[in-house]
Amino acid sequence: MNWLVIMAGGSGERFWPMSRRTKPKQLQPIVGKDSMIQQTVARLRPLFDPARIVVVTNRVQAPQVRRQLPGVKHVLAEPVGRNTAPCIGWAAEVIRRRDPGAVMAVVPADSWIGDVDRYRQVVRDALALAAEREVLITIGIKPTSPQTGYGYVRLGKRLNQRFFQAREFVEKPDMATARRYVKSGEYRWNAGMFVWSAATITAAFQQHQPAMAAQLAQIKDARSLARIYPKLEKISVDYAIMEPADNVVVANGDFPWDDVGDWPAIERHFAKDAAGNVARGAFMGVDAQGCVVVSDAGHFVGLIGVTDLVVVHTADATLVCRKQDAQRVKELVVKLGAEPRFAQLL
Numbered sequence: 001m002n003w004l005v006i007m008a009g010g011s012g013e014r015f016w017p018m019s020r021r022t023k024p025k026q027l028q029p030i031v032g033k034d035s036m037i038q039q040t041v042a043r044l045r046p047l048f049d050p051a052r053i054v055v056v057t058n059r060v061q062a063p064q065v066r067r068q069l070p071g072v073k074h075v076l077a078e079p080v081g082r083n084t085a086p087c088i089g090w091a092a093e094v095i096r097r098r099d100p101g102a103v104m105a106v107v108p109a110d111s112w113i114g115d116v117d118r119y120r121q122v123v124r125d126a127l128a129l130a131a132e133r134e135v136l137i138t139i140g141i142k143p144t145s146p147q148t149g150y151g152y153v154r155l156g157k158r159l160n161q162r163f164f165q166a167r168e169f170v171e172k173p174d175m176a177t178a179r180r181y182v183k184s185g186e187y188r189w190n191a192g193m194f195v196w197s198a199a200t201i202t203a204a205f206q207q208h209q210p211a212m213a214a215q216l217a218q219i220k221d222a223r224s225l226a227r228i229y230p231k232l233e234k235i236s237v238d239y240a241i242m243e244p245a246d247n248v249v250v251a252n253g254d255f256p257w258d259d260v261g262d263w264p265a266i267e268r269h270f271a272k273d274a275a276g277n278v279a280r281g282a283f284m285g286v287d288a289q290g291c292v293v294v295s296d297a298g299h300f301v302g303l304i305g306v307t308d309l310v311v312v313h314t315a316d317a318t319l320v321c322r323k324q325d326a327q328r329v330k331e332l333v334v335k336l337g338a339e340p341r342f343a344q345l346l
Contacts, residue, residue, distance in 0.1 A: 002127050003102050003198075004048040005091045008037055008057040008065060008109035009081055013330040014262040017317035018296060021346050026109035027064050031260055031269045037109040038068055043116045044107070047123060052102075054095065055109070056087045079229050084192070085240035086232040089205050089216045096198040103130045104201065106194040112269065114256025125162050126195035126251045136204060136245055137195040138166065140188025141253040146178035149261060151190040151238070153250055166248035169238060188250060190238065191257055201241070208244045209233075262326040263292055263310045277303075281313070292323065317345050 012025025019025040026036045034042070041053065054074040057065050062077040069075075076091060088106055095102045105123055113119045126137045140153050149172060156167035169190065173181060181187040196204075205213040215232055219225050233240075242248055258268060270278045277285055281295030288303035295301050295313040303311065310326055312319040319329065336342045 001052060001099050001102055002048055003052045003054065003095050003099070003104045004044055005088065005095070005104055005106040006037065006040055006053070006055045006109050007084060007087055007106065007192075008055050009061065009078055009087060010108075010110070012110070013333045014327065016329055016333050017312060017314045017319050017345065018294065022060055023064055024061065025260075027061065027068060030110075031112050031266060035068055036111075036260070037065065040107060040109050040111070041069060041072065043113055043119065044105070044123065047120060047127070048105075052099075054091050056091050079226050082229065082232045082234045084237040085209065085235045086212065086216070086229065088194075088201070088237050089209075089212060090219065090229070092198050092201045092205070093216050093219065096202055100199070102198040103127050104194075104196060104198055106196075108192050108259070110260065111191065111193075112258040112260050118255040119253075122162070122251055122253055122255065123195065129163060129249070129251075130195045130197050130200070134200045134203070135196065135247050135249045136200060136242060137163075137249045137251050138242060139191055139193040139195070139253045140250040141191045141255075141257045143182045143187065143189055144256075146175060146182050147189070148172055148175055148178050150259075152181055152187045153190050155186050155188065155250055159249065162252055164250045164252065166242075166250050169243050188253065189257070191253065191259070192238075193253075194237070195251070200247075204241050204245055204247075209240050212240070262329070263294070263312065264323045264326050266294075267292060290323070 008026050010024060011021055012019035015025045018028055029035050032039055050071040053072045054076060055065055055072055056076045058081060059077045059079060062075055065075050095104060122139060130137055138153060151172055152170045154167040156165035158164050212232055215228050219228050258265060267278045272278050275285060275288060276290040277288060279293040282300040283293045285303045287305045290308045291303055292310045293301050297313060297315040299313045301311055301313060308323045310321050310323055336345055
């Protein structure tokens with residue numbers, strides 16, 4: 001049977017102050033009326049029975065996940081965050097015990113997808129291939145522009161119209177390299193979306209991460225989870241499994257995709273005014289250009305004589321930064337974490 005695993009344990013620090021530990025980015029309506037995780041479930045619901053949807057989150061966020069997704073019965077709560085390899089490995093163990101012949105799609109909870117019908121077809125084709133062959137499938141997004149914030153996967157031999165062998169994974173490039181990647185047509189964005197059978201990914205863990213595989217196999221209940229999970233190596237599935245594996249296949253993701261990684265990213269999803277500003281909430285500008293303004297507390301924001309700012313207002317905090325510094329919001333969150341008097345803002 002086909003299963004869906006949704007990775008939803010991130011803290012969404014780059015979307016502070018709207019994103020908080022108890023209700024991070026994936027549980028917020030960053031783009032659209034519903035939360036990101038609700039949109040993720042809705043777009044894939046036609047392919048998966050709710051009884052075979054698994055969400056992996058953490059103990060703090062699990063109550064919110066259950067409230068937002070009342071039809072999803074399998075919510076796995078990590079005691080501590082350990083990146084995507086342990087997350088995926090644990091979910092695979094849980095699924096394999098219930099359904100040894102399972103085929104799994106694994107997706108992040110917080111991506112934006114355009115052309116949902118095309119996306120579903122790519123996932124459907126990948127599920128079919130994973131059921132037939134012992135392959136690890138990653139969905140590679142066809143780049144629309146050079147981007148330095150994404151990892152890339154280089155295509156190898158074409159298997160058919162939809163799939164390629166993976167030649168190599170490459171890290172986030174500089175702009176000149178990213179332009180070369182896009183021009184060559186040989187690279188796809190690594191979107192962190194995967195499809196494989198439970199048996200194949202379990203075998204991959206046993207081959208490439210034998211210690212972790214043995215530890216995961218020992219998790220049987222809440223007590224063993226609390227004892228073992230914090231000891232797992234903190235590592236991504238890309239480093240742990242995909243890069244050393246020789247049976248990786250790339251599905252050609254020819255649909256619009258965005259990981260909506262920071263506040264300036266919402267410019268791509270909302271209409272701009274005549275001055276190039278994007279606003280959610282009450283806003284007025286005088287000689288204000290290219291700004292991103294978000295107010296979720298019924299609070300009016302006025303800007304005068306400024307350019308390329310991010311301004312986010314919530315009931316208890318306000319963020320102001322240059323768009324070019326939006327990635328540094330994480331630095332501010334770290335500083336807040338070091339000050340007990342600001343603990344309520346995390």
